[in-house]
Amino acid sequence: MRYIDKNTCKAEGNGITDEYLENECRTTDPLSGSVRYMNIDYSGSFTNKGYRGRMLGLAMTTQKKYCCYCLRKIGNSKLATLEHIIPQNAPSTSGYDKYGELSKGEIALTKDFSSAHNQERPPYPHTIAWNNLVVSCKGQFPLDNNVSSHCCNNARSSLYAPPVYYLQDIESRIAIMHDGSIHAKVGECHDEINSTIVAAKLNCTALKEIRRLWYKLRDIPYREIVRCIYDRNQRMKTLVYAFKDGGDFHSIFKYQKDDYWKVFMKYHLFYLIFREAN
Structure with a gap:
């Protein structure tokens, strides 16, 4: 993992979310004239109307087309997924909100944003928020079995995986061994880094083999x-x-x-x- 600077292109990323909310989710009460933002749907209108594709392209540029987890070079968007750091079905932001990018001033659960009396932004609804979306590969390798995904986004699913790639010194906190395995070094954030390594299965056999060969x-x-x-x-x-x-x-x-x-x-x-x- 390497540091991902979400301040890069933040205005553009938030702009995509704002545009989506204004164009697809804005409603006006006919009696009071008050504006509300409803029916926020990542898998539906956000994806179908092209906002997801734009967000993915922007995030690919920010990450230089490297997977946030395993550092695989993702050549095109067909091989990429947008990873929700705070899972779409998360009951709270607990454990994630210690990171400034996902703090309560930046991110709110989508259900809480939809029901809030004040819908001014930030915070942004988490399912469509720039700070909560990073690019991951699909974690697939040409192996002779039926496992659809060995690591990264699809393998992680909704397991707790704090965004340790938001730590500017993340590279110095990880040890890559000669056998290709990676481990969190003893010290601050050890448990969080280890949680992400385990959740994203970054020590799966395929990744260990590849890293070992690069070492050799x-x-x-x-x-x-x-x-x-x-x-x-x-x-x-x-x-x-x-x-x-x-x-x-x-x-x-x-x-x-x-x-x-x-x-x-x-x-x-x-x-x-x-x-x-x-």
């Missing part, structure tokens, strides 16, 4: 690793080099396949992470 290739020039996309002979040499100590023929056979190597390359940030750690 950290000393190889990056251009040679890129060549492996098109040159299978180069790929085989690179894999044999990576596993020369352990003789891991299973991994060599797996990542020699095009589908596995293409997914592996989407995690190229770990090359930089391991290089910088040396």
